[in-house]
Amino acid sequence: MNFALQTAIDALSVGSIYALSALGIGLLFGIMRLINFAQSEFVTIGIYILMLSAGVWFPLAALAAICVVVVLALVVERMAFRPIRTADPATLLVTSFAVSYLLQYSLVLIFGARPIGLDILPELARPIVMGSVRVPRIDIATIGATIVLLSAFALFLRKTRIGIEMRAAAVDFRMARLLGIRANRVIAVAFAMSGLLAAVVAILFAARTGVAAPTIGLELALVGFVATVIGGMGSLVGAVFGGLAVGVVTVLLQAFLPPELRAYREAFVYIVVIAVLVLRPQGLFRGAAARERV
Template identity: 65%
Template sequence: MTTAIQVIVDALSVGSLYALTALGIGLIFGIMRLINFAHGEFVMIGAYMLMAIVAQYEPLAIIVAMVLVVVLALFSERIAFRPVRNASPTTMLVTSFAVSYFLQYLFVMIYGARPKGFEFLAGLAEPFVIGTIRIPKLNVAIVAVTIVLLAGLALFLTRSRFGVQMRAAALNFRMARLLGVRADRVIAVAFALSGILAGVTAIFITVQGGTLSPGMGVQLALIGFVATIIGGMGSLIGAVLGGYFIGVVTVLLQFGLPLEMRPYREAFVFAAVILVLLARPQGLFRGAEARERV
């Protein structure tokens, strides 16, 4: 029983990190069909910014790092992605790789390739102890903050004017523009939101691992990308569930596979992804744009 609870908490916390990343990538894809691989670098830069500022005051570091990541997201949209907005998806994909590599190597130049260790929000590393169960506060915080963020985002998308415009743009970008939705503004808001999600992910990754390196976001972006695919490209709820799906499957396999097979865990995770796509080629949740209309 104790083990079962531990495993459930583990699965939810890993899944939450993946879900936050997948949502950051899914938001942008839904509106402009851009798979933003540089999202991982937004996370990486958020973490480095925390380290650069943390000496002063932790809450300040969080706010400043978040603001800087949002500014970076907006800036990369303006400089790199806006000029290729009407180009083919391939061009946009290549652009996102270029931004991703540029940012990684920029940080190799500034901070060096050697990983840096630093402690942040040490209090979160301590566990809650309930009987024989010890659950790191961080895991609880990750799950709780993810739920709050998702709820906030859902409210924003359904209740606010920008949110409604974003959903309209995701549904049919050209029609939304014809009806007076301002493309630049909607896309900028989407990038700002993905910057916030990247900033939050950066905080959790930093508290969890305490180690920063310029390549730290690459794997995360890859998982986020796969999660948006199985969730159904263009569907936000799908991206979130896709993230949880990969997180939960990973933890369950790590726990359930016999020792000899555990090194091949990723093969099983991605076999599960393939199975989902075979059963539902459009993903778990079909994005509205995928439906054929007559």
């Protein structure tokens, strides 16, 4: 019973981080049909901002990370993606890779390629003891922050004007524009929200790992992309559930695989992913059927 509870909390914690990563990627794909691999660098830069803010009151350091990443996302949208918005998907994809590598190697030039240790809220590493179960506070904080953020995100999309415009744009952007929705504003808000999600992931991941490295966000972006595909391209609900599913499978495999096979855990995860896609090529949830981009 105690082992099951411990495993369930670990699975929800890891799945929560993956869900937020997938949501940031799925949000942009839903509106622009763009797979933004630079999302990984948004996370990485958020972690480096936290490192540079060491010694500062944590809420201010977290706010600084969020502001920098959101502004960076808006700059990337304005400088890199807006001029080629009507280009073919291959051009958008290549641009996404180019921005990702530009940001990554800029970090290498500034900070070097070696990982750097950082200590974000060390008290979160202390466990909460419930009988014989020891739950790290970072797991509770991660699950709680994800629930709050996803709830706020859902309310934003359903109750605000710009949120409703974003939902309409994700279904049929051409019709939405004919009805008076401003493309530049909707896409800029989508990039800003993806930056916000990346910054929150950076804070949670930095508190969990205590490491800053130029490629640290790459795994999260890759898992986020896989989770988006599993959930259903274009479906935000699917992206969240896909992220949770990947996190749960990862932790369960770590817990139940024989010790000699745990080094190959990721291979087993992707076997499960392939099996899901063979059974449901469209993903767990159907996204918007519209293929048009802006």
